[in-house]
């Protein structure tokens with residue numbers, strides 16, 4: 001089968017799920033991964049034929065996509081902050097906006113690390129990632145903040161197994177000391193004992209979509225991504241932020257910073273949670289689309 005024909009057939013089978021440009025993009029990701037071809041191979045090599053040994057696997061991949069399964073679960077990974085993270089239906093697929101949270105945390109953590117180094121202080125920059133899921137935030141900070149010590153917690157043992165299974169090479173910044181430590185914990189209970197008392201950075205991307213917003217979401221999200229990672233009750237949508245503020249009062253070091261991802265429609269309400277818990281500097285930050293997406297507190 002010609003690659004161009006596979007692409008045409010794929011776009012038509014995905015038509016009820018995705019607009020054509022998005023379907024094309026998904027198929028490019030799929031066959032780029034399976035065949036090693038690039039985005040325009042079907043144009044630059046119109047006679048490119050899918051090798052017979054790859055065709056049946058690609059057809060079953062297309063069946064999975066046509067049933068609504070996200071392409072990231074089909075190929076088993078998602079790119080995040082320039083690295084490949086393994087994903088399975090036990091974890092949320094990392095989203096591009098969460099990279100903004102990481103960029104800000106890396107900036108703050110790297111400044112602190114450089115300051116300590118200039119003072120001959122070898123105390124690591126300690127980072128706590130609450131609701132770690134795939135571990136994308138925890139690993140990114142562990143690999144990108146020099147000399148950091150990172151802990152990631154989640155209530156889901158299955159998510160923690162995925163987070164612990166991530167593997168990176170030295171070209172990704174991996175060294176023997178850079179792996180985060182992943183621990184089970186329920187954010188809605190008291191914090192467990194950590195080997196260190198305080199953290200310089202506390203980060204979280206907790207569940208924040210209300211049950212009533214579920215109807216606006218695409219079936220590929222609601223049917224395949226873990227509900228535990230996504231939804232909060234309509235009558236108490238900010239419960240995780242109160243829990244994060246409670247943990248941060250205990251665990252954030254003096255001069256430390258917290259950054260949380262938030263529901264775009266609840267910027268002011270989430271800001272008020274941290275103000276009510278006594279944090280003095282509480283700021284709402286936007287994402288790429290100008291939507292309220294993060295709260296930074298210290």
Ligand SMILES: C[S@@+](CC[C@H](N)C(=O)[O-])C[C@H]1O[C@@H](n2cnc3c(N)ncnc32)[C@H](O)[C@@H]1O
Pocket residue numbers: 091092093094095098130131132133134135136137153154155156159185186187188205206207208228229230
């Ligand atoms: C929105 S996902 C974030 C995953 C990852 N940090 C990211 O940014 O892609 C939220 C995570 O919170 C976890 N979670 C849900 N309830 C929790 C609780 N009570 N305590 C700790 N983690 C919880 C879920 O298992 C899920 O992995």
